[in-house]
Amino acid sequence: MTEAQPVILTAADIQAIEARAHEMRAQALADAFRTLGRGISLAVHKLAAFLHRPRTA
Secondary structure, X not given: OOOOOOOOOOHHHHHHHHHHHHHHHHXXXXXXXXXXXXXXXXXXXXXXXXXXXXXXX
């Protein structure tokens, strides 16, 4: 087979590709939510630290 010829995929191959794509999307979404949560948490901590600073006279 040369590189110009298309690869024949079976139904099982297609299902495996779809399952892997689903897994990758789920992982990417979990990473995005984790990053968003960390950002929100960091913002809350920065705001709390700002409000709890002693005020100078």
